[in-house]
Amino acid sequence: MHSDTPHILREFDLAFEMLRKEVISMAGQARLNLERAMEGLLSRDIERCKAVVADDDEVDDAELRIDRIGMETLVRFHPVASDLRQVITSMKVASNLERVSDHAVNIAKRARKMLSRPECPEITFIEPLYALADQQMRDALSAYTDRNSELGASLQLRDKELDKMHKRLIATFTARLEEGGERAEDFLHLIFVARSLERIGDLAVNIGEDAVFLDSAKDIRHEKPAKPDETA
């Protein structure tokens, strides 16, 4: 049960609006960092990679701000029910977004190393994995901002697809790596990039679970996701 009725205390609504805006802004920045890191890698643009590393501090600062606002809100207003879930999940989503941005930095750093070397055609193999991880992240954030528990819960199952794709890619890159030669280092970097994208998928699942908790007060963490025919 969520209520849009204004609170008696105007400060309460202002604090919650500030919290909401901070999370949305942080989500935008974390996604931008991921996008720039991948574009830097795929289009061999070192400036984008540098920007990701430089801008990670902004995401770290946003996490600290969200935690501070959340703590202040808990202390000042003692929120209950969906208001309490809003504060708790905002802080948890911020923590997940900070880790997304860390993975974007990892990708950017790997990209910088690869860009100093001759072009690696197999780099495009990573694109479908990125597309899926990015879609997961977008849906997770939509589920959270729209309080859409159905969409949030769907991420668990869809993550299995991402995991399979990741596994296949790792097998491919590992085989190439084992062939040795000058390009072995590139495949090692690509394995780490794929690993970061897989982890971003996991973080999207976490955010989706937070969206479910926010919307319906159900804690679906560590539950086995229902197969599509079971949910029908």
Next chain:
Amino acid sequence: MTQEHPATPAAASPTSSAVPAIQVKGVDFSYGDKQVLKDVTLDIPTNEVVAFIGPSGCGKTTLLRCFNRMNDLVPGAAVTKGSIIIEGANIADKAIDPVELRRHVGMVFQKYNPFPRSIYDNVAYGPRTLGERKKSVLDEVVEKSLRRAALWDEVKDRLDDIATGLSGGQQQRLCIARTMAVDPEIILMDEPCSALDPIATAHVEDLILSLREHYTIVIVTHNMQQATRVSDRTAFFYLGEMVEYDTTRKVFENPSHKRTMDYISGRFG
């Protein structure tokens, strides 16, 4: 229980197989022409703490006072429909002796109100009224009641001191001891901490939690956090209707009704 009643059915009929301490069935209550309770139905399980919350004038105190017929003292006040069953008897029935009822259903009020007599006499008052004269029995009752009220260690060396010399929190706990001295099954508390500072409030809340083992407690409170801390179940009242009744955890974590959500979160009241 009527089907159209807004209360959560699961909570109105606790799963415990034990007979509820209090069963309220479709109760209407009026002060003269003014109806203040409308078709209220709920079961209060034995040895649980149930909190009544809601804005002023919603009927929560009126319902509490129905449980020991305190409303009898108000001219024109009456249960006009339904029944309130305690120990198998409809206590709304005028044939029930309210004095005998109040031996089973004790009450603690908003403002602590010890008699201007000794600590000992305050606790011994009820048993003496019921005819107990043996000092050894009275001594035992006084000690047991004060121990249960978590006050014994603080007053055992000054039982003859005047009760009104105690701190506010101690006086309220003394009133709780006085209520327990006649060995009731149910204790009603009408905003028992509203006149107390936070430390005294914590002592009384701690006491309420420990008393649950021996008594069924119904507490009216305007303090939401107090309801979350001390009660097993919470009933939310609005304009004479019981809007929601469920476990306290459910009510404060994920209420079923928007009006409950708006009230507990401070959006109206």
